[in-house]
Amino acid sequence: MKDGNVYKRKKVCYIPAERNMVTLPELQGYEFKATNLRSFLFDWFAAREFFGPDNKTNILDLGIKYFFDGKEPVEKDRLEHSNGESYGISLPNASSGLQSVVPLVIMLRYYSGQYYNDYGAKQSFAGSEKKHRLLLSLMEKYVFSHIPENKLGDRNTSMQDFIREAYEGNDEYAGWLKEFEMVYQSLTVPQCTDFIIEEPEQNLFPVTQKTLVEELISACNDSGHEHGFTLTTHSPYILASLNNLIYAYQVGQKHKGQVIGILPEKYWIDPESISALMVKDGVVENIVDADLMHIMAEKIDSVSTCINEEFDSLMDIDVYGAEK
Incomplete structure (x- = not known):
């Protein structure tokens, strides 16, 4: 404590781009060096055990539930249809998108909530x-x-x-x-979690990227803890989704009831709480519009302009031929 300010211990939850490595069967017996990947795996092993057969959890709106079955000899991470009847498979046999998003969602849910109930009971x-x-x-x-x-x-x-x-x-x-x-x-005692998530869009359709962003913001806003996150992304859909939630907050200050009908308040983002940076040619650039306080998603989507220009040029040739 210094000058009346109390330090708040944070739990850092790192979720790397290599998160689908959790599907490798030999992980449990492998001795990892003290790296960020080892930290991720230990956090994953702790989180998944909370979601046992009696505590299955839906994965976003994909119609799929995840659970950890400790009785399985090898492939303990299981997926089943939300109705519990249509099918059941192991996570290693699922699509690349599910192998990427399941560890992310499970760790997000556990370390934004239940972790704080379990903390202390699992101390070494x-x-x-x-x-x-x-x-x-x-x-x-x-x-x-x-x-x-x-x-x-x-x-x-x-x-x-x-x-x-x-x-x-x-x-x-x-x-x-x-x-x-x-x-x-x-x-x-940790008071909140800082999530560091690499490539949240990995192997996901744009509509699922949007749902994932809303899940992340809801976990941070609706938990009773002051959670935060850092994303590294190449996806304009991730940034555009964040922009909508920022705009919802801004419009909601005057028209709360109407905005809630479109986007519930648990998804809103206070623009004062975010920053967005782009690294290009070794230079870091702030890509938050100073007036609107929105992220300039087009900064990482310049290829769309190039593609559209090429298409327009080809269309001109197709329509006008050599005349133009």
Whole structure:
């Protein structure tokens, strides 16, 4: 804590472009080096177990449910028709689009919600030891530093005496304890998730890209936590979908009821909360329109202009021939 500002610990959830690697059967037994891919896989293994046979979850609006079946010998990630009857297959046997979007959706849902209920129950011994050392360090700073040395004995005994007196009506001790608890909580317990998602559009039709963007924004807006996200994308459909949600927020400030009929408020994006950058030839360019506060999606879709110009030229030849 510094100058009244409390640090908020974040969970960083990295979802790489290589996310379909979760379909490889030998992953569980492979020893990965300490890289971002290992972090992703460990997060995936934790997230998928929440969605067991009794907690199947729909994948966007694709008419498909996902669940993790620990009883399966190898292919434990399962998909079935939403009616539960038409078919059932393993994720490795599904389309490339599903292999890409399922890990993304499952991790998005788990780490925007249930993760915060499970946190603490799955802490490792090493993690617990680290927290204990931090606890003692903070007690020294926020509690014992206020108490004369001649009144301090064994630290564990002193801690117990201090806590007892704080709860028995010593207002000064209670104030120190409250400050200590606030700092300890902010340093050890994640308050929100930062999602870092590479190529969210990977192997998806444009309409599914739009639905995925809405799922992402809803998870961030509707969870009770201040989640955030970073996307790396080449898709103008992703940017155009984000623009619609920004515009919905802007128009909704004056015509909320009408806008909600088109796009529910859980999808709205405050333009003040976003930034959009394009990297070209080693130069970073801001592609948010300063006046409209919209993302200039056409910046990454210049090929459409080129294609249209070529088509127009070919049409001129087809219609007018050599006359023009």
